[in-house]
Amino acid sequence: MSSKMSAASLQVSSPDDVRNVVLIGNAGSGKTSLFEQLLKSRLVGYRGEKEDAERAAQLYLASLVTGDVLVNLLDAPGHPDFVGELRAGIRAADAAIFVISAADGIDGAAQALWEECTAANLPRIIALTKLDAGHADFDASVAEAQAKFGEGVLPTHVPTLSAPGVIAGNIGLLSLEEHDYSSGEVVNRKLTSDDSHVETWRGPLIEAIIQEAEDDSLMDRYLSGEELDTEYLLDDLRKAVATANLYPVLPVASNTGVGVEELLRLIEHGFPTPSLHPNPSATTPAGAELPVPPTDPSAPLVAQVIRTTTDPFAGRLSMVRVFSGTLKAEELVHISGHHASADDAHPDHDNEERIGLIQAAVGTELKPRNTAIAGEIVMVPKLTTAETGDTISAKDHPALVEPWALPEPLLPLAIRAATRNDEDKLSGALQRLAVEDTTVRLDRGGSDQLVLWTTGQAHADLLLARLVDRYGVKVEQEDLKIPLRETFIAKLTALGRHVKQSGGHGQYAVCNLEIEPLPRGGGFEFVDKVVGGAVPRQFIPSVEKGVRTQLEKGVLAGFPMVDVRVTLFDGKSHSVDSSDMAFQLAGSLAMKEAANPKTVALLEPLDLVTVIVGEEYLGAVMNDLTGRRGQLLGTDSEGHKAIIRALVPQLELARYAIDLRGIAHGSGSFSREFHGYELLPSNLTEKFAKSN
Incomplete structure (x- = not known):
């Protein structure tokens, strides 16, 4: 493959030709700037993508060719509200570039991102940015990373300066080559003078590589002063990186591109191929265990929807990682979606659907393809039922890959349609948002409010903007109503009397109730203790219905009443004027008569x-x-x-x-x-x- 991207669609022939890499880092770390520099280094005429709220909140895919491999680059959001997109990127990728700002250090949010990678055992290279800031220090930054992330963090390159605070290039600690970017083009030359950075970090790096090597004699040879073969060390370095036991640190300048060529070489030669990175396990849709899908284009198809975008005109576009087999255009496949927190917006489903068009990233554009083999990441338009996290598998060998853990949306937002026209469109728009973003929850809960559950303020703002910009729906926010309850706190008796005479049949019903509180969680009990027919048997259920109706409405502040026992022990009736409705009203009136701030809490x-x-x-x-x-x-x-x-x-x-x-x-x-x-x-x- 050419290292300069052509306009034609690229078709790889083996999973070993692919590197799937996700960039991870705090917002403001220089992550997206580095992503853009990587693309500019290989895409002729590429000027960069516009940064906006949507771009910063979603997993973004682009590709480039370097050396003999196709690199699928995924830019994951750095904001904590969008950790679901981050986890999707980790599932799709085989390795990560972890971006740390030397100017800002490693805060709790960066540590949380590192822990996400560790939980997935994801190989990582650390790109250290913003070393040109006045107070930034390479050695101090590496020491902080070692303290936070472990001794496996070690530089493979150290920066060189053309002036104080100006990064001119770097020196490879194993190759002892200097890479000079000061002319605008990288110039490589052998290091001819001593450098304190090299002396500080080269020995620990070689020792760490030797410890990971399978050759027990290497350490003795190194300690005896023998100069070890660089290619041999590089091979062991690749193994250590691929198994997530060693994390190379590379100084880069996101704004100038310093370090980009060395980073691309590490991606090509140091990161695992899809065949070397373990695939997620799978079961049948019924839950029976299946072998781990092999990264083999000839095996049965197993793929997963990594993210879903929707457009009011173009419909759905699904990003799909193929783990096993070959995805083919016009092929009938099985779609499985089983979610731990299935709800009305995300019900479990198993069905068949035909794959239409397949599109692959060629740079930042999408080009049509007929097939996508194991290890590739492609886009599939207009899947009607597949959602984020769903499994796409062979029709004759249906499989289910467990979705990654989604963050629980814990910030509630009470909304209502701004106008009647908005109300007509709101339900459909919210359903589309929920399909695209599986962290969204819709709830009417214990009140008459529509509550949109989000992961944080940035997530909430993004969803409200999508409603307006994509679907033309305006909503207004309102105070969240918490579902309070009422209960009686004292034992008492109450009289319910409903007597009316207006010509013809009147209305007559009297009931005597005893009301007492129950323990928390006791619910509602109705007890009949009427003797002597004071309340005819046919009207006792009417009293209970009236009591229940009033309890649902509340008796003091308009909240449903719970944890109460109501005993009907006496009453009066009339042979002509008593009726079901009269006794319902009497039961309701008795509950109201008993309620006051001293008896109800x-x-x-x-x-x-x-x-x-x-x-x-x-x-x-x-x-x-x-x-x-x-x-x-x-x-x-x-x-x-x-x-x-x-x-x-x-x-x-x-x-x-x-x-x-x-x-x-x-x-x-x-x-x-x-x-x-x-x-x-x-x-x-x-x-x-x-x-x-």
């Missing part, structure tokens, strides 16, 4: 909240939870992480997804599950009673 829902943060943030998080009226249940530790459990009122959790991120500097995460109801403090009871 409000209950608020509590969630069991589990927070995971760095140990340094433990005290701040606990203080914050206490300030939210939380009941601390205990703490645990796992590595350098603290795990805090607490019962917290839902009233205090509406913006916790945002607040925790600020407290823990982007490194915290939490989960929540409904626990039960407890009495609302009296000062808040008065507030809600007055507002309803």
